[in-house]
Amino acid sequence: MLHVSLLGEQAITDAASGAVHLRSSRTIGLVAFLVVHAGMPQTRQRIAGLFWPESTDAQALTNLRRELHHLRHVLGNEPSLVVTSKDLCWRDTRTCHVDVRTFGVERAAALAAAAVDDTAGTLAHATAAIAQYCGELLPGTYDELASRCEVGV
Numbered sequence: 001m002l003h004v005s006l007l008g009e010q011a012i013t014d015a016a017s018g019a020v021h022l023r024s025s026r027t028i029g030l031v032a033f034l035v036v037h038a039g040m041p042q043t044r045q046r047i048a049g050l051f052w053p054e055s056t057d058a059q060a061l062t063n064l065r066r067e068l069h070h071l072r073h074v075l076g077n078e079p080s081l082v083v084t085s086k087d088l089c090w091r092d093t094r095t096c097h098v099d100v101r102t103f104g105v106e107r108a109a110a111l112a113a114a115a116v117d118d119t120a121g122t123l124a125h126a127t128a129a130i131a132q133y134c135g136e137l138l139p140g141t142y143d144e145l146a147s148r149c150e151v152g153v
Contacts, residue, residue: 002078004098006032008135012074015097021074026051027067032138034081034090035098041087103132 001015010028012021022028029051034042048060055063068083075081080096082089092101106129113121 002075002080002096004031004035004096004100005134006035006137007099007103007133008139010138026063027070027074029138030064030067030071031090032100034088035100036137038090038092038101041082041084041089043087047088099132099134100137103129106132 003011003013003015005011005013006028010022012028012031013019014021030047033047033050044061044064045057048055048057048064051067052060052063068088071081072083075096078093078096080090080093080098082091092098106125110122110125110129113119113125
């Protein structure tokens with residue numbers, strides 16, 4: 001199982017071996033972008049344009065292919081990353097835990113429990129959400145990378 005941490009310290013960790021896989025800030029940024037848009041395929045053209053706006057389209061797509069190569073190396077056989085010739089997509093799997101995704105699910109469950117006055121449910125889900133929150137999304141990222149990955153939380 002892999003653990004992807006994007007809140008606070010940024011790392012992709014192999015739970016079995018304990019190995020921490022860190023790559024370039026762009027690779028971590030690519031993971032974050034896909035994770036916050038999980039289940040929604042993102043065209044390669046869109047991603048390349050967002051991540052390398054100063055580059056030509058051809059160069060931006062080349063850069064994306066390079067980062068995708070790094071990401072595939074880090075993820076190994078993890079099926080969360082879905083790659084087609086036209087787009088990329090992140091999907092939730094039981095083999096990869098992503099703190100941002102768990103935070104969002106638990107937050108939504110806490111709000112739903114609060115809406116029906118389920119105090120125990122609200123506390124349980126809020127506690128689980130808080131346990132995932134170890135800091136800002138992509139802290140220390142001072143370029144526009146973090147803004148590309150913001151979610152309405």
